[in-house]
Amino acid sequence: MTLSKERIGALFFLVVSIVYGYLASEIKLYPGDELDPMTAQTLPFVLSGMGIVLSLVLIISGDHRVSDSGIVRLNWKPVIALMLLTLFYGFSLDWLGFLISTTVFLIAGFRILGEKRIKVLLLVAVPFVFIFWFGLTQLLDIYLAPGRIFGG
Amino acid sequence: MLDGIITGLQTALLPTNLMMVVLGCFVGTFIGMLPGLGPVSAIALMIPITYGIDPASGIILMAGVYYGAIFGGSTSSILINAPGCSGTVVTAFDGYPLAAKGQAGKALALAAYASFSGGTISAIFLLLAAPTLAKVSLSFQSADYFALMVLGLSAVAAFSGKGQVLKALIMTVFGLMLSTVGTDRATGVERFTFGSIDLLDGISFLLLAMATFALAEAMMSVLERVDEGAETQDMTKLGSMKLSKEEIKEVAPTVARSSVLGFLVGVLPGAGATIAAFLAYGVDRNLAKGGKKDEFGTGSLRGLAAPESANNAASSGSFVPLLTLGIPGSGTTAIMLGALISYGIQPGPRLFVDHPEVFWSVIISMYVGNVVLLILNLPLIPYISRLLIIPKPILVPMILLFSITGVYLVSFNSMDILIMAGICALAIFLRLLTFPMAPLLLGFILGGMMEDNLRRALLINDDSLSFLWERPITLTIMLITLLILVAPLFQKAIKRFFHIESGAESLTID
Incomplete structure (x- = not known):
């Protein structure tokens, strides 16, 4: 199966967002940090979620036409x-x-x-x-x- | 305000700073002329040099480079039909046909006059608008700043053109992700450092800017063989540079209209010189009557004057949110914000109070920059354009060297060069997939500030997100953000409903 440029990019970011989210869960917090409304993990989790949602939307809605972009023919x-x-x-x-x-x-x-x-x-x-x-x-x-x- | 202007004049007219403007304009013109290299790269290449000088001079130099780059971009648009940057793509529509008719000199002169007028008009607006807005924004709190940054980031994505919105949003999120690498500023916790000492301070802004712009753009120009096959004009024979009285009369209203329009578009976060130029061109074509309308695209003077005044006016306009709110609206101002922060200056409403000399001298030097472009650069164009004859095999490695050493000479860490190569490879991959780069840079620069402001807002509001809808200013900004993000969806639906085929060009943000 060949993928359009948009979908290749979207898949790439889907993987990046998932890996990023996994790594975010590995961030070590100091004791007591979890009581704060916003820890060092909060923003990374939100970003990972946004990344996953946005790339999924792009995969679904993106241009499905495979354009002959000539990437191989480039210098x-x-x-x-x-x-x-x-x-x-x-x-x-x-x-x-x-x-x-x-x-x-x-x-x-x-x-x-x-x-x-x-x-x-x-x-x-x-x-x-x-x-x-x-x-x-x-x-x-x-x-x-x-x-x-x-x-x- | 008068005190401020005098301070600004005193700083901007210091011999060293005057030299900076002149130097900046020259270097900018040259880099801007190189097809493929835009103002962001030009400014990125300057940053390492500015570390050694004082902040006011540094920012003056960069402002000069910015104008120069846009002017240089116009020159290559007109002479070789290869726009040096996206802001001058429209210039080529009518500029190149004029040059092809043997009126290159006239086209260049008109471009310079139009740029000068656009720059002047918007410098005056900036002079009036910035202090007022800065005063208003002094009452802004963390919650409002957070909302403004969300607005800025969304606007950049929303204005990024047909079919690009989602991609731009993803790139923004990616930039925000990159900004979380390093030690968390509030808690001191290490994030995504993989135990490496090199990453404790996070990814360097300069490195990211150089790798995604200067280095990647130079590599892309090799990859796509940009300038091969471009029909070149004989640059030594430009023809007369004079404009007749009738011609000036014809373009004057266009210049005035486009300057105001350009300034307003420039002030909007996200919409930069490129969109301003397209808009001004479109507006003027619609306003033109009869035969004048048909001239557009075949060498119309108005078609050249409109985008030229608008892109310069927008460049000045984009400084308004940067100087007053500390929020950049484009890739170019984002990079300047990064540079200012690395000098230890935080742009924003306090800039006006804490560093009036920087605030005012930037505004004044914009004007000086416009004068320099007109009286020094224009007559020298035939000579500067000769530099374009430097063969590419020599030029590209030089640019690579300057980008690499620019980063290395700040950190003296050869590991940075390897990281740069990696990021550059990623940037080329993403550029080939037509993902825009500017939102990445913007997200990266605003990420840290956004997190700080959100954290502070939460602290002030007893850990509740209610400030988002309880504070009127915050609510208004959030609603605008929502509107901007939702608008393209509706636009699509409406178009589908009425079966309207859109011929709009896909724009890139400069």
């Missing part, structure tokens, strides 16, 4: 590559430090989006990162820890 490859690059950047910042990881991030980013000329890659990324780094550390006096491989 997925570079976006996935850029997402992975972002994750890599998150890891590498701690290990390689700002200068190296940012330069790598930019060069790889340019490359992913189709810039192939090595001259351009280097001539844009390296000076840009250096100026950015200089501005941060020297002008704004922001401390950027060196990468762990350099003992930072």
Whole structure:
């Protein structure tokens, strides 16, 4: 069975709301809190209920036509590559430090989006990162820890 | 009030703050021109920079970016038929045909004059309306605030366009859910932290804004290849920028009408620049007579002036609820509210009393921003638009880098980058399913305040919810909320009854 965009979203939120409601019941309260009219659990429970009701309504009333949205035909490859690059950047910042990881991030980013000329890659990324780094550390006096491989 | 205006003038006209307006307008114009990146992203990218400067200058910078972004959006609407933000979609209807006829210069100039007039007229309204409303709202209690926030959130959903109401409501609830992550402010209990120290303080507002807007919009532009295939005008040849006397006479009433309309729409919570522009365009087309009516859509000057004055007027108008009630009516003002809170300033009726310099300087700087756009940006458009020639493979990674480092340089926690990537992936998924993002941000920002106010109202009222119908102000606000939420249902029923096919465009909130 294929689902319309609306129903996929609604199902997603139905699951989110149920899980959220379950997690809300796990919130640990302090003794005596339960006497208050509003505890730390109250709003989460209300929200979970609203989420469940709204997603059910959307599932029932939503557009049932499956439109050929061409999601598959979208330009997925570079976006996935850029997402992975972002994750890599998150890891590498701690290990390689700002200068190296940012330069790598930019060069790889340019490359992913189709810039192939090595001259351009280097001539844009390296000076840009250096100026950015200089501005941060020297002008704004922001401390950027060196990468762990350099003992930072 | 005069004292306030003088304080505002003194603050807004400080050389640093003037520089902020100019800088904000330029940066905003540039980012606004990039198809796909809207004012919310532009402002989000500015927030990390504003942490280092004082709150008044920070908010002035962001206001400048806001105007700049809308103006920049118009420029790309006119020149390349690719609206930079949803508020300027209508501008392209008549702006691009004008540019195609070789009158790009005239179209740009008219857009700038119309924006300027719209901005000016509504800045004057703001000057008059805001202090009065702020005084009235000083008598508001927690119960009323709670009701107002419910109204604001429902209105955003209700105005989000055909077939979008339920989705917007769900996104609002999702935003509220995200706001409950972290330590509960009243009881100190940990909620949804999964034992992680990184989540004790909750999800950072800046992170959420960057991931759902700046990062996600940049990624979406790659995903959908926005600018490929767009017919571009030769931007160096804009043609004459002069308007004849007859032309000015023709558009003047349109500008006046649309400015007032835009301001009023902007004040309403939930309805922003986009809806104002659509409305103004529709109204003017209906008012036009004979041949003038047929010109709409083929390069009508009135068709360009109407949305341009309205969207700028609405931008100023949307500051009224933000500054006086502390309740943002759109994604853009929501992000400004988030920024103000992170400076330690709580917008709302007390802002007027506690931080008059912020209150007044924002209002004054709006005016200055309009002047800057007119006298500095307009002549520089050919040069700024040349920046659009920067190839996408270079531009997109830069934007990604600025969004990521913007968050990282505030927290210095590389874990944030990973969380950002996760939220961005989720945002792309939801955007593809056509779920709107602005209600999420609004729900997230208002969530904490809503819970606080409800809790306080319950305490004051001996744990009873009766304040919802016993306090006249609260009751009125709740009734309006109900009306707004129920209205679309009736509209549907009426349409079904009369078999009316609606041709209304689906709008997105900016």
